[in-house]
Structures are given as structure tokens and as C-alpha cells.
């Protein structure tokens with residue numbers, strides 16, 4: 001059955017990202033794309049921090065970075081600062097770029113460890129440009145300083161989710177996507193093969209389709225309510241199941257920070273996402289250990305400014321759909337699963353889901369092989385991200401609340417135990433299944449949480465001397481010099497992409 005009509009149900013970040021990306025197909029072969037959304041139901045209204053691969057999505061759309069950031073009042077993000085995670089009073093940055101550079105094929109943290117053991121007390125962070133720039137609240141793009149002796153600055157964006165959806169809507173509609181306003185009241189299945197054949201709107205209109213993309217959010221209107229796909233619950237690993245979000249206007253005149261902040265509290269953690277015009281804030285918590293009122297009160301006591309809206313309470317169950325692609329329905333966004341926002345991975349998973357869908361799509365029809373490949377690849381992605389998220393909770397030494405006692409003592413997947421064991425042994429980190437997080441990501445969080453390398457790759461002892469020591473000194477100095485000459489993040493935004 002040829003695919004002539006694609007129906008996207010939902011117009012949040014997932015729906016409009018999908019619509020914008022698929023609208024580009026229309027330039028090749030005629031295919032009708034309809035997006036259905038309901039203003040009355042609305043969107044989840046959060047999800048404003050991204051990670052570097054998101055830049056590729058915008059490149060795919062060929063959108064101009066300055067224009068887009070200006071339209072969404074966005075800012076730059078160099079990484080995430082974790083406060084009070086390993087223990088109370090701790091703080092570390094998970095940066096987007098690498099620590100140092102490869103020395104004779106060996107990852108830098110091994111070589112750093114060798115010198116560290118020999119008495120060089122410089123922290124590994126001084127060899128990372130993103131951490132240093134974040135520390136001083138500065139920002140510049142690689143193109144701005146033109147230094148060949150330094151790696152590029154890796155960054156992502158903070159963006160206003162509502163404005164970004166509107167921006168993508170304009171993009172998609174311009175390229176022929178048709179938007180239908182209203183609620184889907186019913187879903188019809190084909191009696192022979194169980195495929196979704198049409199959806200019925202609450203005004204009685206029937207919208208038929210060949211391929212359906214479920215972007216209906218947590219409710220999973222097609223993938224779950226219609227197809228009963230099932231959900232794999234990961235609450236035992238990632239116990240937070242509530243959030244309260246509350247944007248605020250910065251009142252102290254400070255500019256936006258060039259990083260997301262994640263501050264651990266007694267039964268969860270708080271995010272701060274700095275945009276040009278406001279901070280996004282929220283408290284993610286576990287209802288078994290904290291009430292909604294307490295969560296809000298902690299949030300109100302820890303935001304840098306005046307609340308700019310009413311609190312938005314959200315409920316979720318961490319985990320994933322048993323299948324992401326089922327028959328002729330592909331779930332993207334919250335309808336596919338949710339692992340909580342600690343490392344800003346949800347929009348990323350929408351992005352990689354779209355990439356896989358486009359790569360596997362054939363407008364000549366749907367086959368089992370497509371479904372299987374999509375599900376296998378996405379399942380691996382979810383599992384690797386899940387392990388990385390659990391790492392932050394399980395490796396705490398905090399014992400100041402029953403929540404942290406649970407996290408410290410919970411059973412974790414063997415894949416994660418192996419990772420931390422190997423790092424403790426000799427700093428080895430193996431990336432598997434083309435996983436998202438880099439060696440630096442794993443090293444930054446493990447060291448930040450207080451896991452120390454017991455040794456290093458023996459080849460680090462064999463690197464050229466004194467050339468390596470000199471190169472390391474030169475790198476640190478170059479980073480410090482460049483960062484000193486970067487403008488403040490606020491000044492950079494004012495010049496590069498001011499709000500319209």
C-alpha cells in the first residue's frame with residue numbers, strides 16, 4: 001500500500017518537528033501531510049533545553065541560526081551544571097565538548113590521570129573550553145576566535161518551547177503541511193491487518209491516512225490507546241514521577257547563564273533553563289517521598305526572580321513504549337516514552353526518531369523490516385541513555401533523605417555496573433551501540449559524582465615526554481586566553497540574535 005497521506009496527531013514540539021522535517025519530502029514526491037492538534041488540550045509546555053545534535057536538526061531544515069534563536073528568544077548552552085548531586089555542596093559541569101585531546105591515540109583523561117598521580121593538581125576541567133567558558137559566564141562560537149590549536153566549542157540551545165513550535169509551524173505550513181484544529185475523538189482500525197485507517201474528529205470529520213505519527217504526548221492516543229502496544233516501566237531505576245514547572249523573570253539584572261543548572265533537592269532536582277527573556281524553572285520529584293505542596297514550596301524558595309505564570313504540575317511514568325513503531329503508527333516524543341529531563345534527551349530522541357523514520361521510510365509501503373529496525377535501534381538508544389541517567393542518582397553519597405537512600409541502594413542494570421566498575425579500575429569507558437554520550441560525558445559525570453579512576457590505560461605511561469606535558473600546558477593557556485577574550489553570554493546574545 002503506497003503512502004500518500006501522512007497524519008501527524010499532536011502539535012507539540014514532537015508534532016511540529018516531525019511536520020517540519022517531513023514537509024521536505026514533498027519536494028520529491030507528492031504526499032499529503034496533515035497535522036492535527038487541539039488548542040483546548042494544549043501541549044506539555046516544558047522541554048526547553050537541548051543538546052548539540054539538535055543543531056543538525058536545524059541544519060536539516062536549513063534554518064538560519066540567528067533568525068531562529070531570535071524568534072524563540074533562545075540562548076546558548078555549553079553543558080549542564082550539577083549541584084548537590086554527589087554530595088551536598090558539590091558542583092560539577094557536564095560539558096558538551098571533550099576533555100583535552102587524544103594523545104597518541106589515548107583518551108585524554110588517562111594521560112591527565114597519569115600526571116595527576118604524579119602530583120599535577122590541575123583539575124581536568126581546565127582542559128575543556130566549554131567548562132571554562134561556562135564557569136566565567138562567557139560565550140563565543142569557534143568561528144569567532146579562529147584558533148586552530150583548540151577544538152571547536154560544542155554547544156546547544158535553550159529555547160522557548162511555545163515559540164519554537166510556532167516557528168516550526170510557520171516553516172511546515174509554508175511547505176504544504178495542513179493543520180487541522182480540533183480533538184481526535186475516535187480511532188478506527190482496519191479489520192484485516194489492525195492498521196490505523198482513520199481518526200474521527202469531535203466534529204465528526206473523518207481523516208484517513210496511510211502512515212500515522214503519534215505525537216499526542218503522554219496519552220499515546222494511537223500507539224497505546226488504539227493499538228495497546230504496552231509500556232515498559234522504569235520507575236524502579238528512575239523513580240521521579242512528578243514535576244512542577246514555573247518560569248520566572250530574572251530580577252537581579254543578571255544575564256542568562258550559558259548552561260542549564262540541575263540542583264538536587266531531597267526527593268528530586270530542580271532545573272533552571274536561562275532564556276533571553278526569562279528563566280525556565282521546574283522541580284522534578286518523586287511522589288512517594290514528596291508532596292506537590294512541598295515540591296512547589298522548595299521551587300519557590302529557589303528561583304532567581306519573580307514567577308511569570310501559574311505552576312504547571314505534570315505527572316509521568318519513566319519508561320518506554322514496548323514498540324515505538326507498531327503497524328502503521330510511529331510514536332515520537334512523549335508518546336514514545338519519557339526518561340525524565342535530567343540530561344535534556346527528549347527532544348534529542350524526537351530528532352533521532354525523525355532521522356530514522358526518514359531513513360527507513362519508503363513511500364511504496366510499510367514492511368515488517370522497517371518496524372523491526374526502528375524498534376531495535378530506538379530501544380538501544382533508550383537503554384544507553386537510561387543507564388547514563390541512573391548513574392547520576394545511584395552513585396550519590398547523599399544520605400540525608402529516604403529518597404537518596406533508595407537511589408544509592410537500588411539495583412541498577414548490569415550494563416551500568418560494568419561501566420562504573422571499569423572506570424574505577426583503570427578509567428576505561430567503552431561506548432556501545434553508537435550511544436549518544438561521549439567518553440567525556442561519562443568521565444565528567446562519574447568524576448563529578450565522586451567516582452575516582454583507580455588507574456589509567458598503561459599506554460598513558462608510554463607517551464612522549466616532555467612533549468606531552470608541554471602540549472598540555474599550551475592547551476590550558478590557550479583555553480584560558482580565548483575564554484578571557486570571549487564576551488559575556490548576555491552581550492553575545494544581544495549582538496548575535498537579539499529578541500525581535
Ligand code: FAD
Pocket residue numbers: 009010011012013014015036037038039041042043044045046047048049050161182183184185215216217218219221243245282284314316332333334335341344345346347348
Ligand atoms: P505535547 O507537548 O504534550 O504535545 C501533545 C500534542 O498532542 C498537543 O498538541 C495536543 O494538543 C495534542 N493532542 C493530544 N491529544 C489530542 C487529541 N485527542 N486530539 C487532538 N490533539 C491532541 N525535553 C528536552 O529535550 N529538554 C528538556 O529540558 C525537557 N524538559 C522537560 C521537563 C519536563 C517536566 C517534562 C515532562 C518533559 C521535558 N522534556 C524535555 C520533554 C519535552 O517536553 C517533550 O519531549 C517535548 O515537549 C515533546 O512533547 P510532545 O510534543 O511529545 O507532547
